[in-house]
Amino acid sequence: MPKTNAEYQWDYRNTYEGLKTHMIDKWKRRGVIPTDYYTLDELFDCWLWCPECENCGVELAPVGTPRTVNSRCLDHNHKTGIFRNILCHSCNIKRRYYETD
Numbered sequence: 001m002p003k004t005n006a007e008y009q010w011d012y013r014n015t016y017e018g019l020k021t022h023m024i025d026k027w028k029r030r031g032v033i034p035t036d037y038y039t040l041d042e043l044f045d046c047w048l049w050c051p052e053c054e055n056c057g058v059e060l061a062p063v064g065t066p067r068t069v070n071s072r073c074l075d076h077n078h079k080t081g082i083f084r085n086i087l088c089h090s091c092n093i094k095r096r097y098y099e100t101d
Contacts, residue, residue: 019063020044027074031081043083047074053088055095060088 003011012018024040034043050072052059060072073092075085087095 014064019048023047030076031078032074032076032083033081034083038083043074047072047086050086053091054085055087055091058088058090060086 061070069090071089075087076083
């Protein structure tokens, strides 16, 4: 039985380029702006290969696993959109509630 279009899309999404396209598109829709020393492509590679949370040091879960407290998040200021850190999900949620800048 031949593959459906949805199956081809799923196969592409599970490649490096597919994941990169998906994540950068998601970040753009959420208003993430890379800092002067990153482009979105460089930011994606940094996010993908970051081994631990930049706040608490916990080891980050591999990409593609179900969301847990140590899932990787791209933290950004919700008012300005400027990227700040790559954090675990737990630290990202805590920062959101105490955000003052």
